[in-house]
Amino acid sequence: MRIRVLAVTLTATAALLAGCGYDATPLPKAENSTPAAPGAAATPVECTNPTQSYDPSGDKAAAVKQLTNKGRLVVGVSGDTYKMGFTDPTDGKLKGFDIAFAEEIGKALGVPVEYRVIQASDRITMLDDGRIDMVARNMTVNCDRWTQVAFSAVYYNATQKVLVGSDEADTYTGPADLAGKRVCAPASTTSVANIKKIEPDVVAVEAGTHTGCLIKFQNSEVDAITGDDTVLAGLAAQDPYTAVPQQEKLTDEPYGLAFNKGDVALVRFVNSVLDQMRANGRWTEIYDQWLKPTLTVDATPPTPVYGR
Structure with a gap:
């Protein structure tokens, strides 16, 4: 049996991060025939391409109006997924790739961002009951989930x-x-x-x-x-x-930002923000800061798919 002698700082970091969970995600299904919930915004029953999202829109007023938590964007995130969404033990602040995307969206909406560290199993439930407005927690887009939530365009392909x-x-x-x-x-x-x-x-x-x-x-x-x-x-x-x-x-694990199924105006606005981040180099800056040092490969922003 191998014996691994680890630095105290590594063990301490692992112990600190153990409080919250990351959950892998189901594989996309070929199609889904579950009808949309009553009163929810129309989402196509057929799902031939789960990465397809709503066309972007710059209507910030309509997006802000759909925030359940008025005056702020409440985002469900991970607290222990190092480099994606984690609590920095040096200052106690949430940081990472997902956190940076949430910050950009809050800035574009013109509202402060409030983070809630959640378990992966809570993502959909907390969107449904309005405790959070958005999930930025390495969440894979698939057809089954489209019957429960709305997704942005893919912002990272894992x-x-x-x-x-x-x-x-x-x-x-x-x-x-x-x-x-x-x-x-x-x-x-x-x-x-x-x-x-x-x-x-x-x-x-x-x-x-x-x-x-x-x-x-x-x-x-x-x-x-x-x-x-x-x-x-x-x-x-x-x-x-x-x-x-x-x-x-x-x-393949394509990540999307998740929202309440009826918040289509919010999704459209977020897609416009993601478009801007791809065009102005901000996506690349965030990737280079948080993921490139550990993945050690260059990456380009995913090409968005619209028309849902």
Whole structure:
């Protein structure tokens, strides 16, 4: 059994981040036939392309009018997904890729942003009951979710991958290498199920969060961790004894900002903000600040798909 000697600061960071959870997301379905909820804005029953959102609009007044929490934008975020949405232990402030997008949208709306750290399982419920106006929490767009919420255009294209020990990164060739190995993912997610479709002999191990998986890895209780590449890169940045090796993606995970299903005017305005961020270089600035140092690859903004 490998023994990993970790710096005290790394253990402290993992313990700090363990309080809130990241949850991987279901794969998109080919189509959905569930009717829209009574009174909700019309959303097409057919869903041939879940990344398709509403045409952008610069109508700020209409967007602000749809804020449930008047005078402010209340955003549900992660507090422990390093580099995406996390609480910086040095100053106690929420920071990261998702946080930066929320700040830009609040600025464009002309209202202050209020953050609520939420569990992934609370995202849709809290939108439904009006406790939050928007979710910026690495949430994958899929057809099933379009029956429950409205999504912005995709603002980042993530993929599911695997994290292993740094001493195994050079020899890892794919899921077949995980046969008989213990692979960790948060409970109630499809991350391990996706790998088991490829390699049925994977031994699934659950934890409350990906940070919990990292702690299990550090204690030699699991051999690998699976999840979105954005999340795994953050874990690897916390622990130098881990790595995300070169590998083929397991799934596509397109991220969208989520809203109450009826808040179409708000979604349209947010799409106009995302368009501006792609055009003026702000998207690239945010990516270069938060994700490029850990993912170590250049990236370009996703091309939006409209016409819903």
